[in-house]
Amino acid sequence: MTKQLTKEIFDSQIQLIKDDLKVLLWAAQLHEIGFSIGYSGYHRHGAYILENAEMPGFSTSEQKKLAAFVKSHRRSLDKSFSLDNPDLDWRLILALRLATLFYRKRAALRKPNLKLSSKNNAAILFVDKQWLQRNPLTKLALEEESENWNRIGIMLSVEIQ
Template sequence: TGDHSDDHPDLQMLNWAACLHELGISVAHAGYHKHSAYIVGNADMPGFSRMDQSRLARIVLAHRGKLEKVNSASADTRDWSLILCLRLAVLLHRSREDFNELPLTIERTGSGYQLGARAEWLSASPLTTASLNDEQRLWGVIGIDLKLRTPRHTAGVIR
């Protein structure tokens, strides 16, 4: 048998979080991420340990809004990567359009993460660029660096 990267437990957790993150919309649009996390954290979910269910709820909760709400919940270090991936997926898929090619790359650094994006794509996507700048600020608040790099910009805020 070959190595199936999608069988990795963290990727399975990310997939489940992606499938369930909007569950709370059925309760209310306002604060739906909180409703989603509550449902995921408290539902009977055969096959999930309480620890895995709690972890999944934490990732779902963190997909939107301030990150401080999960920073104090002693999120596993590897969870930050899953949270970032889910947050970026939600941010990029906001218009529900599919991409032929993903516009961002992600790299783990010693103090956080580095995103790569073409300057042309950022210029053509001003709302997404503004959201990425907001993400940089939100991650900085919890002490995790999130840098956005382009061939024309070496680091920092893209304007």
């Protein structure tokens, strides 16, 4: 579920490099690997596992990027992500964070109609009004997510349609 929604959000960003898709989708599949250590800080545990594990077939740079995606998929962005890092495109992290936000219950749900557009250091997420009315906690989570991005200099706005 998270993987599919991450891909759909990614695909709406035509200007992204398609080579990044494979690493992003691996992160979407592995973002909860840190649960094997513990819930508290599982994103940090997962990043540690992915960065330090023997992973045949993965280059060191792929492992580091994968670990960075997993670490950045939740909680504070200013501790896990920097706009100064040229290896991490913020739009990729945004796609993963939004997908995990919508599927935070880890249950099948009717996916909302979403569209994401971005330019420079700004993004607009268009979300279906009726869906958000049926999922008020997600609306609150989107507001918090917008604040997280705004704190690091990326203007994320949510447009309800």
